[in-house]
Amino acid sequence: MEGTENSPARERVLTVAERLFSERGYATVTLQDIAGQLGMRKASLYNHAPGGKEQLYVEVMERNLARHQHGIEAALTGAEPRTLRAQLRAVSRWLLSQPAINVARMQRIDMPEITPEHATRLMGAAYQALMVPIERAVEAAYRRGDIRFVNGALVAGIFLTNIEAIRDLYQYDAPEIPLEVVVDDAIDILLDGLHRR
Amino acid sequence: MEGTENSPARERVLTVAERLFSERGYATVTLQDIAGQLGMRKASLYNHAPGGKEQLYVEVMERNLARHQHGIEAALTGAEPRTLRAQLRAVSRWLLSQPAINVARMQRIDMPEITPEHATRLMGAAYQALMVPIERAVEAAYRRGDIRFVNGALVAGIFLTNIEAIRDLYQYDAPEIPLEVVVDDAIDILLDGLHRR
DNA sequence: CCCATACAACCTAACGTTTGTTAGTATTGT
DNA sequence: ACAATACTAACAAACGTTAGGTTGTATGGG
Numbered sequence: 001m002e003g004t005e006n007s008p009a010r011e012r013v014l015t016v017a018e019r020l021f022s023e024r025g026y027a028t029v030t031l032q033d034i035a036g037q038l039g040m041r042k043a044s045l046y047n048h049a050p051g052g053k054e055q056l057y058v059e060v061m062e063r064n065l066a067r068h069q070h071g072i073e074a075a076l077t078g079a080e081p082r083t084l085r086a087q088l089r090a091v092s093r094w095l096l097s098q099p100a101i102n103v104a105r106m107q108r109i110d111m112p113e114i115t116p117e118h119a120t121r122l123m124g125a126a127y128q129a130l131m132v133p134i135e136r137a138v139e140a141a142y143r144r145g146d147i148r149f150v151n152g153a154l155v156a157g158i159f160l161t162n163i164e165a166i167r168d169l170y171q172y173d174a175p176e177i178p179l180e181v182v183v184d185d186a187i188d189i190l191l192d193g194l195h196r197r
Numbered sequence: 198m199e200g201t202e203n204s205p206a207r208e209r210v211l212t213v214a215e216r217l218f219s220e221r222g223y224a225t226v227t228l229q230d231i232a233g234q235l236g237m238r239k240a241s242l243y244n245h246a247p248g249g250k251e252q253l254y255v256e257v258m259e260r261n262l263a264r265h266q267h268g269i270e271a272a273l274t275g276a277e278p279r280t281l282r283a284q285l286r287a288v289s290r291w292l293l294s295q296p297a298i299n300v301a302r303m304q305r306i307d308m309p310e311i312t313p314e315h316a317t318r319l320m321g322a323a324y325q326a327l328m329v330p331i332e333r334a335v336e337a338a339y340r341r342g343d344i345r346f347v348n349g350a351l352v353a354g355i356f357l358t359n360i361e362a363i364r365d366l367y368q369y370d371a372p373e374i375p376l377e378v379v380v381d382d383a384i385d386i387l388l389d390g391l392h393r394r
Numbered sequence: 395c396c397c398a399t400a401c402a403a404c405c406t407a408a409c410g411t412t413t414g415t416t417a418g419t420a421t422t423g424t
Numbered sequence: 425a426c427a428a429t430a431c432t433a434a435c436a437a438a439c440g441t442t443a444g445g446t447t448g449t450a451t452g453g454g
Binding site: 154 | 222297299305310344352354362369383393394
Binding site: 240243250 | 413414417
């Protein structure tokens with residue numbers, strides 16, 4: 001019943017908490033929300049997460065970010081053909097397959113609610129997991145001569161927040177068009193720009 | 198002391214509430230936060246906002262959005278020269294001069310916390326104030342032959358969330374570069390794309 | 395084979411705080 | 425004087441959290 005071991009029940013708790021925290025943020029999600037989705041009482045959560053809410057949040061977000069890092073890197077290296085466009089499309093598919101996460105929203109909304117130590121650690125992990133791999137792919141595309149020189153971190157931030165924004169605004173924008181089509185359009189705009197050629 | 202009249206003290210309350218709600222969202226901001234910034238007790242807020250928290254949030258966000266609509270439209274019509282690039286730059290300057298607002302975050306985080314009627318009304322106003330003017334400018338640029346055919350709503354959503362994401366991630370990305378420079382880079386990427394020409 | 399033990403997983407009950415909210419009272423400025 | 429504006433005090437509800445009890449299931453000894 002220690003925090004590090006993984007029983008099946010604990011795994012269910014972590015999975016639900018991860019999805020809710022990732023999608024709706026720290027303060028908005030209550031322990032009742034998590035317990036409710038599991039069909040149990042909030043007090044029972046302390047069997048699986050004795051550290052309480054904030055520690056559960058940090059642990060589960062680090063898990064989320066670690067999985068994202070693997071998923072994104074796999075998408076980047078496995079994309080065929082080896083172009084930035086195919087890579088970004090592959091990453092977008094990975095992101096859409098996961099609970100919504102938004103690094104900018106984490107920074108602005110969630111971090112002020114937790115310990116500064118936890119906040120700096122989490123944001124460091126978020127940067128490393130989400131931004132850095134894409135940053136590297138952008139810089140590699142530049143060295144290949146495929147794209148012009150740009151701020152890699154800027155492009156990574158733009159790309160990531162665009163995917164999540166599209167997911168959020170989807171029902172308003174274009175409920176009839178498949179989500180993947182809209183995402184691919186956004187990637188095309190990022191690569192080719194709005195201007196005529 | 199009715200909700201519609203505007204005393205100077207009430208104005209101060211609305212201004213602070215607007216900034217906090219806009220930047221950090223509905224659930225994260227407590228009435229104590231607002232009262233604290235005004236140097237008063239939370240109960241005193243009910244002199245100026247008798248409708249309570251949710252009504253204050255809706256009222257103040259509608260105000261915020263109405264001002265944004267004017268500011269954005271003014272930026273669009275006043276931009277010189279009359280190019281999409283100059284227009285988007287002008288709009289970005291307006292956005293940076295205002296409290297941070299993020300329509301995608303509103304949709305995902307704030308709307309589930311309030312009445313469905315309030316939510317649909319607010320999101321309608323947000324769309325009308327933030328998205329539609331930019332959408333129109335994009336379509337006008339297309340009719341001028343300056344840009345290729347694109348989904349105007351998609352471009353508007355991308356542009357708006359990019360500006361706010363840059364603001365959020367600024368301290369991580371590039372604390373030494375002026376914020377306006379980074380924003381202009383993002384606009385250039387949106388217009389010209391990453392690819393070489 | 396049966397019973398005792400143990401442990402995991404959930405429960406109820408209660409706690410101290412914080413939140414939004416209401417009522418009544420004091421203070422301030424004109 | 426009289427509004428406008430702020431206060432204190434208190435409320436119910438919701439929050440995170442702790443303590444202790446109940447259940448089911450598996451393990452192991454006699």
